Amino acid sequence: AAQVQGSAAKGAAFGSVIAVRLLPALVLGPVAGVLADRFDRRYTMVICDLLRFVLFASIPLVALSGLSGAVVVGWAAIATFLIEGVTLIWIPAKEAAVPNLIPKSRLETANQLTLITTYGLTPVLAAVGLSALDASVRAVGSDLPDWAQPAQLALYFNSLSRLATAIVVFFGIKEISATGRGGARGPAEESVLRQFLDGWRFIGRSPLVRGLVLGIFGAFAGGGIVIGTARFFTASLSAGDAAFYLLFGAIFVGLAVGIGLGPTVVRDMSRRRWFGVSIVLASASVLFLAAAIHLSMAMLGAILVGAGAGMAFLAGITLLGSEIADDVRGRVFAVVQTGTRLVLMVAISLSSLIVGVGGSRRLNIADLGISVSSTRLLLLVAGLAGIFAGVSAFRQMDDKPGVPVLADLWGSIRGRPLAAAEPFTSTGFFLVFEGGEGAGKSTQAEALAARLREQGREVLLTREPGATDVGQRIRSLVLDQPGGPDLSPRAEALLYAADRAQHVATVVRPALSRGAVVISDRYVDSSLAYQGAGRVLPSDEVSWLSSWATGGLKPDLVVVLDVEPAVGQARITARGGDADRLEAESNDFHERVRLAFLDLAAADPRRYLVLDASRPAEEVTAAVAARVTEMLAGPDAAEHPDPARPPDTSVEPKLSDAELREFARTDAGSPPAAARTDAGFPPAAVRTDAGLPPADDHPDPAQASVTPPRQAPPADADRELGTRR
Numbered sequence: 168a169a170q171v172q173g174s175a176a177k178g179a180a181f182g183s184v185i186a187v188r189l190l191p192a193l194v195l196g197p198v199a200g201v202l203a204d205r206f207d208r209r210y211t212m213v214i215c216d217l218l219r220f221v222l223f224a225s226i227p228l229v230a231l232s233g234l235s236g237a238v239v240v241g242w243a244a245i246a247t248f249l250i251e252g253v254t255l256i257w258i259p260a261k262e263a264a265v266p267n268l269i270p271k272s273r274l275e276t277a278n279q280l281t282l283i284t285t286y287g288l289t290p291v292l293a294a295v296g297l298s299a300l301d302a303s304v305r306a307v308g309s310d311l312p313d314w315a316q317p318a319q320l321a322l323y324f325n326s327l328s329r330l331a332t333a334i335v336v337f338f339g340i341k342e343i344s345a346t347g348r349g350g351a352r353g354p355a356e357e358s359v360l361r362q363f364l365d366g367w368r369f370i371g372r373s374p375l376v377r378g379l380v381l382g383i384f385g386a387f388a389g390g391g392i393v394i395g396t397a398r399f400f401t402a403s404l405s406a407g408d409a410a411f412y413l414l415f416g417a418i419f420v421g422l423a424v425g426i427g428l429g430p431t432v433v434r435d436m437s438r439r440r441w442f443g444v445s446i447v448l449a450s451a452s453v454l455f456l457a458a459a460i461h462l463s464m465a466m467l468g469a470i471l472v473g474a475g476a477g478m479a480f481l482a483g484i485t486l487l488g489s490e491i492a493d494d495v496r497g498r499v500f501a502v503v504q505t506g507t508r509l510v511l512m513v514a515i516s517l518s519s520l521i522v523g524v525g526g527s528r529r530l531n532i533a534d535l536g537i538s539v540s541s542t543r544l545l546l547l548v549a550g551l552a553g554i555f556a557g558v559s560a561f562r563q564m565d566d567k568p569g570v571p572v573l574a575d576l577w578g579s580i581r582g583r584p585l586a587a588a589e590p591f592t593s594t595g596f597f598l599v600f601e602g603g604e605g606a607g608k609s610t611q612a613e614a615l616a617a618r619l620r621e622q623g624r625e626v627l628l629t630r631e632p633g634a635t636d637v638g639q640r641i642r643s644l645v646l647d648q649p650g651g652p653d654l655s656p657r658a659e660a661l662l663y664a665a666d667r668a669q670h671v672a673t674v675v676r677p678a679l680s681r682g683a684v685v686i687s688d689r690y691v692d693s694s695l696a697y698q699g700a701g702r703v704l705p706s707d708e709v710s711w712l713s714s715w716a717t718g719g720l721k722p723d724l725v726v727v728l729d730v731e732p733a734v735g736q737a738r739i740t741a742r743g744g745d746a747d748r749l750e751a752e753s754n755d756f757h758e759r760v761r762l763a764f765l766d767l768a769a770a771d772p773r774r775y776l777v778l779d780a781s782r783p784a785e786e787v788t789a790a791v792a793a794r795v796t797e798m799l800a801g802p803d804a805a806e807h808p809d810p811a812r813p814p815d816t817s818v819e820p821k822l823s824d825a826e827l828r829e830f831a832r833t834d835a836g837s838p839p840a841a842a843r844t845d846a847g848f849p850p851a852a853v854r855t856d857a858g859l860p861p862a863d864d865h866p867d868p869a870q871a872s873v874t875p876p877r878q879a880p881p882a883d884a885d886r887e888l889g890t891r892r
């Protein structure tokens with residue numbers, strides 16, 4: 168088509184070639200999915216294979232029949248077209264059946280095997296086998312009968328391989344009928360049209376599927392552009408055909424590496440996240456290709472493109488297989504299959520047309536005479552579009568909102584993926600006071616609690632360690648001295664984490680679920696500062712431990728009361744009593760602790776308020792109250808205009824139970840914007856950390872009592888921890 172003279176004719180020729188290649192996919196693709204979901208998949212596969220057996224065999228047989236060359240070629244084209252069509256029906260039936268035969272945990276390994284054999288081993292074996300056949304047939308002599316020509320033999324082989332598959336599937340894998348959408352159920356009751364429309368509706372409605380489809384199409388579009396521009400690209404490197412094949416080979420090496428080693432490298436990383444990250448990797452590598460000035464750079468880029476695409480492909484089909492219900496799986500696979508063909512063909516054809524026409528242009532920018540190649544521009548656009556698709560897919564599918572992706576990836580590679588926030592719905596506000604010894608945390612926490620109660624809010628004043636029965640025992644283990652246990656830093660970190668886990672599960676979460684304002688004297692940052700910076704344990708490990716203990720619960724606001732250790736120490740001495748194990752640590756230790764608090768605050772200024780705690784207590788209280796009032800009024804002020812009235816939990820959650828359940832099944836990664844928690848805003852709105860809480864995670868407010876650490880709780884509804892000293 169590209170060689171046709173005249174741009175209009177060229178365009179028409181291109182259009183027809185694309186149309187002919189895509190017609191079977193366009194016509195049969197949508198129906199294929201309905202067939203896979205409507206009928207017994209085993210019979211569908213067997214019938215398709217028998218048809219392919221006949222069609223493949225017919226090509227050489229017609230050639231032998233003595234009909235004219237035009238008829239032979241014409242039939243070969245028609246048969247190929249029909250084979251393509253039948254294959255389009257066979258693939259979704261097979262793809263939708265596989266997840267029913269394999270345990271979910273082994274699906275990825277099965278997909279690895281399928282992809283490596285389909286795209287790696289089998290084509291190579293076929294090429295080697297065919298050339299061996301060709302060589303041995305030629306060795307026999309030139310006067311071979313027509314039926315024994317290598318191409319004819321290859322077609323008979325194809326034909327027989329379909330017959331073999333049909334026999335194996337029919338007699339050997341009867342489970343295909345017994346599981347999932349099997350023949351026992353017979354054709355579905357809805358009409359084909361209805362099923363077809365339902366399939367599309369499902370894809371449009373489900374963020375997971377939308378994300379997958381978007382990501383896969385984006386990746387294929389990028390891949391198509393890379394293939395379409397490859398020859399021009401090697402020319403722009405002043406390299407010849409050999410370089411073109413080298414780059415092509417590099418992409419396949421990358422694919423094999425991605426598919427073969429990807430899961431071993433990322434280990435337990437969420438597959439939803441891995442999918443998005445892989446697409447971004449592939450697309451960023453396309454950008455790298457666009458900028459390559461040497462063949463070695465291009466080779467590296469091509470390997471990375473392949474690796475990213477291979478990982479995305481593997482993650483994508485595994486997610487499709489494992490997360491999509493059996494009754495729509497065939498239709499989803501069919502859409503993906505049809506769409507990818509379409510996107511790939513259009514991307515290859517259009518990109519080669521554009522770069523063919525565009526060539527290389529010399530732009531005179533400020534007399535610099537810069538040469539801009541349309542190939543590279545196109546690669547640039549493809550890379551950017553791919554990154555956009557990857558990021559969008561990631562956002563749609565993310566099942567760990569709030570967990571930083573690079574840290575999560577790194578944790579996964581090291582074998583310690585970060586935990587997703589625990590499912591949880593909150594209408595409350597969580598505030599933490601942090602700081603060194605004697606900074607005034609208890610003083611400020613009590614003052615704030617009193618103010619908020621005056622406004623009619625339910626306030627829970629609590630602390631770490633020691634807010635629960637278990638916590639009190641832990642507190643005396645970690646802090647009592649002399650005569651206390653000689654704790655190692657790790658044991659100390661684990662004890663604080665255990666106290667926190669109990670505290671969050673039995674005190675903090677229940678109160679937040681009720682809509683209370685929870686004020687805690689110390690929380691996670693104390694572990695990061697004392698065990699991390701103070702005891703010099705790796706802070707990411709301490710952070711992981713705390714995040715695991717709390718199920719990812721983050722405060723809405725952390726107030727860091729900053730004071731020089733000497734000043735705090737003087738206040739404690741003035742207060743009287745013996746220094747505990749940590750108070751008795753060196754000045755250097757307490758300096759490290761102080762700097763750690765300041766570093767934590769600097770890294771996330773929206774969630775922290777750092778105050779100079781050497782100022783008079785009342786000034787500090789006023790500053791805290793101003794920030795808290797602003798946050799509590801925040802974007803939700805209109806929702807709870809009367810501060811004397813606690814938030815109306817009867818309107819929460821905003822989604823019905825059924826919607827929440829659906830949401831949790833298909834979209835646990837994307838809580839509605841109003842319900843997000845990680846950034847701290849909106850404080851008084853519903854907080855769902857990860858979609859639907861399991862049934863027993865809805866604590867009964869009546870039972871969600873706080874165990875007082877030192878004295879009985881006051882009789883009123885607000886529960887308070889006793890004064891500590």
Ligand SMILES: Nc1ncnc2c1ncn2[C@@H]1O[C@H](COP(=O)(O)OP(=O)(O)OP(=O)(O)O)[C@@H](O)[C@H]1O
Nearest residue numbers: 603604605606607608609610738742780782783784
């Ligand atoms: N801004 C302030 N200026 C002077 N003294 C203060 C100030 N805030 C608190 N104090 C006093 O300092 C002492 C320690 O205060 P507080 O118990 O509130 O500190 P803390 O940070 O909770 O201590 P700890 O680290 O032991 O938990 C108390 O006697 C308190 O009255």
Ligand SMILES: Cc1cn([C@H]2C[C@H](O)[C@@H](COP(=O)(O)O)O2)c(=O)[nH]c1=O
Nearest residue numbers: 631632663689690693694697698749750
């Ligand atoms: C939560 C937490 C606390 N610590 C240390 C900090 C203090 O020295 C004590 C608690 O005493 P306080 O008088 O109640 O402030 O424990 C820690 O090292 N790690 C933590 O996670």
